[in-house]
Amino acid sequence: MNVALPVSSTEPTARQQAVLDVVLALFAEQGDRVTMDAVARRASCSKETLYKWFGDREGMLNATVRWQASRVGFTPVDLARLDLVSLRRCLEEFAANWLSVISSPTSIALNRVAIGQAAGGAPLGIIVLENGRFALGKRLKPVLEAGRDAGLLAFEDSETAFRTFFGLFARDVQIRLLLGDRTIQPSLRIKEEAAHATQQFLALHGATPPSGVASA
Amino acid sequence: MNVALPVSSTEPTARQQAVLDVVLALFAEQGDRVTMDAVARRASCSKETLYKWFGDREGMLNATVRWQASRVGFTPVDLARLDLVSLRRCLEEFAANWLSVISSPTSIALNRVAIGQAAGGAPLGIIVLENGRFALGKRLKPVLEAGRDAGLLAFEDSETAFRTFFGLFARDVQIRLLLGDRTIQPSLRIKEEAAHATQQFLALHGATPPSGVASA
DNA sequence: ACCTAAGCGTAACGAACGTTACGGTTCGGA
């Protein structure tokens, strides 16, 4: 499995990227039920080429997940001069970015496929986890620690603090989306929910109590 | 689809329950890849019987989800005499119960199947949601409101308050389990995590600040 | 101009699996 593309590093060519984008589009449309034939037809390439490039079906799915993961970008933050305002805005942006990413049809479809494959020993779920939840933690923990160093936050373990923040903004959104709940419409209130979660996190872990703003 | 068992109410017979338990066991073992043949063999029944009972494969999966959902029980609480100690204990039990349920192999497998089916328009995900997350909310919100009436809690919307509590104890546990993360071992620390989440929830929404206990 | 590699389109093979059909067996009731 996965002959032409080794498990790490090698970036797919432009043509290959176009094929992987087709796979993503088909994921969003039909979920896991993506056949090699449908990919080849939509991408106007031959199945033989698919097998030459990706080895087998699992390799193609693997490359697709990596391709999508390589595109999620984070806006780096300036940790040197950090005050309560910039910290709050940074946390709100992180939360809002996360909420908007996991609400996108592409992300939902990708997570569904990864979860379906995770039933076996497939590493797809781990890849999604590594590039989603854990990548977020790696980016956010330095911010939290800088906030603590600046006397703005108080906590012992940055991992625990991050998981608290994660729970406050993620709540039940992801599981409801994955299970197909249509009564949830997070796209409209992302800003408000991110602000709310940040407010609550600062109420729990802020060194100085936030002045005059009640957690509605 | 689903001929013999109408979509609601009718309870399966003991023999049918045994078959559904076999399906659950196979879910836990092999995930979504459960064939009618494997079910018939393990359950020592004929495939013709399966089709007579459940209509088709989707009907069988449907009945399985309902069967498992019918078994999750909640311990009712006495809302009349509620003080801070009993409220705290009640919240901790809810959180601990939820964490232990979603950590069980059966629940993980069931959620994976439901999420996989949710890609199409299948109602499996909605059923799981209805009997999991929403059932929890229906049970917990009266408790929260009773706590508010007793002057122990302060919040505007019980739904919002519940989602905050949900986020505080669920955090990233469910998505990590679903994606196959093996570095997470919630079974050992469920009590501590439930107590921690309850502590944080009371810090956010408790009317009287909890005396002398720092949120570690 | 020729050769080779890459790639497209299509056909075909084979396995897995949902679904149906059939013959034999058990068991409760008339």
Place this chain on the structure above:
DNA sequence: TCCGAACCGTAACGTTCGTTACGCTTAGGT
């Protein structure tokens, strides 16, 4: 005792789909 319904075990059918193979076209290098 006899009948019929329910059920078991197994075989068979048809579809889907992953995988492979083949013929043809195109482009770049010598």
